[in-house]
Amino acid sequence: MLGRISKFSRVDKNNPCPICGKDHWCRFATLEDINGKEIPVVICNRIQSEYEFMDNGGGYIHFIDNIPVTVKLQSVQERNTNKMASLKRRNLIYQKFLSYFTISDTTMQSFIHSRGFNKELIKYLEYKDYDRSHIFQISQELYDIYGDLTGIPGAYLKEKNNFKYWMFGGLDKSVLLPCRALNKDNIFEKGPIQAINYRIPGAEKNKYRYLSSADKQNGTSSGAPVHVSVPMVLKKKNIIGITEGIIKADYWANRTGMIVLSVMGVSTWRTAISVVKDIQSLISLEGVIVAFDADKKNNEYVRLYENNLINALKEIGIKTAEAYWNLSLGKGIDDLLKNGHSPKYKIV
Ligand SMILES: [Zn+2]
Known part of the structure; x- marks a missing residue:
């Protein structure tokens, strides 16, 4: 007899099923053993195991202990998210968002000296310092221009004293890195911005994150798109x-x-x-x-x-x-x- 199974989340393109490799139908979940210990499992609908799962979705329970811990944690977390806005709209809003920021000489010099970039290239890539001191005004302006920002990863509604307003998350003093999609009109030209990646200041490991607002009011998960x-x-x-x-x-x-x-x-x-x-x-x-x-x-x-x-x-x-x-x-x-x-x- 297995314990209680809860915290279901569907596999998707960014977190495919570790058992069959497909990006739909199967689920991640958590199995609670009799001592209340939570064990991450996969309920795969394609590959059999000795434990059949009996609910409306069906499938077979697989233990994923041979998968690295980081993958387990990312995969099993249940995230609340809204549907992502179209690539065209994300690109439009992210382009404007980035236009509010500049790159400081210090950041520029560090890319030149420790990473071998040059000024022209950094300009072309549109790397920016994320100075959040005016993020409230910037968020309001983006809302004034583009309307409801639901579907833009990073944007969410904040509520304070019955006053609701749009905000962009992320970390102050990080470097914003545009994550571009394939340019389907001309593959040899720089593509539209589909998400914003940022470097966590001072961190040694796991230095990069996507601007994402899953689990926040009117927020949207960025997923982990390919640049x-x-x-x-x-x-x-x-x-x-x-x-x-x-x-x-x-x-x-x-x-x-x-x-x-x-x-x-x-x-x-x-x-x-x-x-x-x-x-x-x-x-x-x-x-x-x-x-x-x-x-x-x-x-x-x-x-x-x-x-x-x-x-x-x-x-x-x-x-x-x-x-x-x-x-x-x-x-x-x-x-x-x-x-x-x-x-x-x-x-x-
Ligand atoms: Zn599967």
């Missing part, structure tokens, strides 16, 4: 890269002159596949280069996810190469290139 980085000068039109993190993708894309996709984390590799398929339908794509951080190569889950990504690319008929290098030459592909080295390639 499509189109370089200022495009040199290679038939090869694309895949890595983890927006800054890394932007640097790699502009150093090599090819389009680079970035996923939020290696565990969310599945989100990249649908974007690769879209690209495949628009141009003759010859191959994909996958480059994850060198310090993670010994982590068995990272290896597993990377192999899953490579296999999924093969399945849709894409030639794939894995970029690798010695950790002493740099952690990420951006560090490696900035330090004046090149990766080696293994055709997989």
Whole structure:
């Protein structure tokens, strides 16, 4: 006899089912054992287990203890969210939102000196310092121009002394990084802004978040969309890269002159596949280069996810190469290139 099962949430594109890999039908849930301890489980409707789940949805209970803890926590959380606004509307409002901010000399210099960017590139990428000292006025102005901001991740209604007003969340003194979608009108041009990513100031690990307002009044979850980085000068039109993190993708894309996709984390590799398929339908794509951080190569889950990504690319008929290098030459592909080295390639 299993304990009580509660806190259901559906799998989706950003959090697909860890058992069957599909992005619909299956559910995440929490199983409470007799001592009240909560155990994350997946109720998969496609792959059988010894425990059949008897409710209207049905399915089979799987324990996901072999999945890394970070994935468990993200997946099992139940989030309240509104439906996201159209890409066109998000782009319109985020463009205006970003126009209120500038980038300070200090931030500019740190991107130039420690990351190898140049001024022109930072301007092109539209990185901004998030100075929230006027965020109340900015939020009201956005509401005056665009109306109801429900559906814009980051925006939510705040209530104080019976007075309701729109606000944008996020952290003061962070750096705002536009997360762009594929430009379906012209794939070789910078695409519309679908979400805003930001760097958490002072944090060592897990440094990036999306501007999101799930669980807030009239709030909307950002999900974890794939960023499509189109370089200022495009040199290679038939090869694309895949890595983890927006800054890394932007640097790699502009150093090599090819389009680079970035996923939020290696565990969310599945989100990249649908974007690769879209690209495949628009141009003759010859191959994909996958480059994850060198310090993670010994982590068995990272290896597993990377192999899953490579296999999924093969399945849709894409030639794939894995970029690798010695950790002493740099952690990420951006560090490696900035330090004046090149990766080696293994055709997989
Ligand atoms: Zn499933």
